[in-house]
Amino acid sequence: MRMEAFFGFAEQLCDGLCGNEILFANLARESSDFVRLNQNRVRQAGHVRALALTLTLSGGAKQVEGSCDLSGDPDQDLARARTLLAGLRARLAHVPEDPYLNLSLQPTRSERRASACAPASHSAVETLIAAADGLDLVGIWASGEMADGLASSLGHRHWHESVSFHLDWSLYLEGDKAVKGVYSGFRWEPDCLRRRLATLTDGLRAMARPAKTLEPGRYRAYLAPSAVQELMDMLAWGGFDLKSHRTHQTPLLRMVRGERAFDPRISIREEHKRGLVPTFTPEGFLLPPHVDLITAGQLAGCLVDARTAREFGAAVNASSGAPASLALAPGALEECDILARLGTGLWIGHLWYCNWSDPNDCRVTGMTRFGTYWVENGEIVAPVKVMRFDDSLYHLLGDRLEDLTAARELLMSPQTYDGRSSDSAVLPGILVAGIDLTL
Template identity: 35%
Template sequence: MIRHLEEQNLEHAFYQLADRLIDSLHAGEHLTINLDSERSQFTRFNNAKVRQSGVVADGNVTISLIYNQREAYAEFPFTGDREIDLTYATASLNYLRQEVAQIPENPYLVIPENQGSSREVYQGNLLPPEEAIATILAPINQIDFTGFYASGSIIRASANSAGQRHWFATDSFFVDYSMFVQTNSGEKAVKGIYAGKDWHTEDYQAQIARSQQQSIALQRPSKTIARGQYRTYFAPAASSELLSFLAWSVGEASFQQGSSALLKLKNQERILSPLLSLSENFSYGNVPRFNNLGEVAPEYLPIINNGKLVNSLVSSRSAKEYGKEANGASGGESMRSPEVGAGNLAEANILQQLDTGLYLSNLHYLNWSDRTGGRITGMTRYACFWVEDGEFISPIENLRFDDSIYDFLGDNLEDLTNFREFIPDTGTYEKRSLGGILVPGMLARKFTFTL
């Protein structure tokens, strides 16, 4: 109840500040005001002990001033104290008035509009702060457990001089951890993540148990895999790394400029598997539907449907520049709440279906090796195993891969799991990130490893 009242006070303070700024505008000026705020508990663990713990209450306001076809931005801290915030805001607005006169005109500038207001609040069932540390460490048995726990409320809000207002608040948490074990070939690790809005101790403990089982398997002698193509299963954490590349490749500007990795799919030069569907779905309440301009995206938008590209993300700027219809995309035109459709592969049948090949739990260092060709390169990481006849045989030494989305998500995609996991964005640089990707695991008939 106390936290709910604090959020209501912040909401009132933000809109009061926005009204004061808008009332002070001169003729011909347009203003957009955005708020990023959070109330978060952070705890770092090292060797199953608390290294650092605390609570962060933070907020920043960004204002964008448009005048005479020019635009400038400024950011200042948001305290919730009316007088302090107004002092920062007034100084920032006066500064922008000087800056905007020196900036070149932008022919694709988007003037703020009032397309309706919204208010969305998603309350979860988070661990009480005083119970969090004990609950997280309870199932850890003689394991070098290192990780990071973040939990609390994240707020995004927007107002503009056309009268539009949006308020979004959501509860979320994640435990991002690694379990280290000593082996004959050195230290190795299992990585895991447990995240959501509602904490379920039994689910967390089950995940820790799976990670501990993998850590035992890691102590077997490692196998060096020769370069080549192998049947490969990607656990959801691994598939999220690959599938996120699709979510960054569906912007209209990248199609128009010829830089999208999915350009060949759009031009029907290459195809993807009919098993693959990718959508933008805001119904989970992980991120706000409104962007930095206050424009609201559809609650659900299919992007790839059964292997076919059916929509792109179109920002207002791209709509102006290329004569398209905007659909509430952010300026960067990347997906903000992506989900990949599930398949038919049951968890209990994964190893049997894989039969002989590679089981990859995690990937890292991913990059495009040929963006327009859809080729991705990267490395295996953490608990990855060689499997024979449906049985774990040994962990593997790290491998580099290089393969095309048109192959491993095309003819070589054999199945997707019938369960999905939410892999959150765990970034905390400057502020706790929102969102993530909802993905299944996936089984590829062939995947190319280069060394």
């Protein structure tokens, strides 16, 4: 279903409304290729086409919502949507009033089609297999088009369309030894893939050396962008949601109170303009190009969805309280200088199983995994056996932060629970004077 067809479809639904009913129709469309690889061979390949409709019917201060899948057949889909609408109308009379119902009553319009140069899946996978010849590569390729549409009986008409790709892979050695890499974006560059693969291959050779066991303690460390993403995911868990701040449940509560801060080089923002997520909410509100969350180490703002905006009297600036297009500002550390600046310490490629150990102190615990190495005098010496860390982000992003890399990496979410996720983050690596390992 294309934009014009969806808007016409929604108009037919709105023609059947009664009295003070208001209808918001949200469409999610996906056309994706998936390829699963094992031992550097294609083991499973398929294509997914999905079309889902969500209807929100309100009358006065009451609201009900329902969803259904569509087939692509206009007559069949219209009949199915009308049946869903009739069911919502029957429910509406029996639900209580919603004190936080918040719809955009001012009709707005937008259309955005993010440009991309994504490859044909078979061509990309062929390039990958050829570049990884002789290696045990395990991974999954996902690519294709995603679109979101919104139409309402008030006159809202919004459309967002993007094409992207995501490659999530590991090079396996033996036992529990493997190195992990990702490559995602809008523009396919085979040379970039080959460079990343070559870097991982070097890591795999280092992984073949006898592993080093570290004693618990504090170690100087470099955290690659994929490891930083795990820390940002923890901050996304209540760190930037206005409701969490107002109810004092945020892990950044001490920052809210002015008791703690991050390093002045830490600036975090939500970038709606990046092109993956729609710049409108399901309730019809337009989103700003970006929202500053942390500026120069200090709290700058929060994410406010429609219901939170109504509850706390704020302006809507996000579709939810969790960031979907987070960006951490770069630093001055060049990639070629990372090992030399690290000197002796840990090179951490990924973190795993992260959770809050003490949210009041913004303290996170988790495991190292997939490419953590011991470095001496700027040279990788040996892989490090899996260790647990437990440390506060007020230290890792604060008083122990030494630098951030000048280059940043676009990391797209590999999640596919309700279709391909459009969440992403643009992140640098970070060099810290110490990270606490506990066991």
